[in-house]
Amino acid sequence: MKTLTPARLSRELRLGTGEDLRRRRIGMVLSLAGAAIGGVVAAYQTGVLRRLPDILPGAIFDAEKVDASDYAYEHLQMPDGPQMLVNYGLTAALIAAGGKRRAQEAPALPMAAAGKAAFDFILCVALARKEWAQNGKFCSWCQVATALSALTLAATVPEAVKAVRKQL
DSSP states (O other), X not given: OOOOOHHHHHHXXXXXXXXXXXXXXXXXXXXXXXXXXXHHHHHHHTTSSSOOOOSSOSTTBOHHHHHHSGGGGOBTTBOHHHHHHHHHHHHHHHHHSSOTTHHHHOTHHHHHHHHHHHHHHHHHHHHXXXXXXXXXXXXXXXXXXXXXXXXXXXXXXXXXHHHHHHHO
């Protein structure tokens, strides 16, 4: 893996151009949005917010019911909102890691970012199934996060494919 100076990395990430960086920036925005959703859910789950209105219309959604249920508090002795926030933060960090040519110079980074994005999407789908099974409703915030995860995966795959080809 090629190590970049901090100054070069700063320039490349902030000012660089190209399709890989464009898609990484999209993935970054999507991951940060997922983290923000995790923050809103966490705020409700810890009493900072007293209400959590659904952000999607429809009778299948009830964010307050789902995010206050046993389902949302059954792992690690904490609500799942803070876990969601950390999870999407890690995805954002992997997307941000490395310079403009990381597929060629540090191929493990785009492969890790795409792998993490795939993990996020699979986890979201599995949790949605469990959410419905235990509550008969979905959290609309979480389903928006699922869509964000799918889009993040789509944004990270092309660079990961380049990185895999570099390894072959």
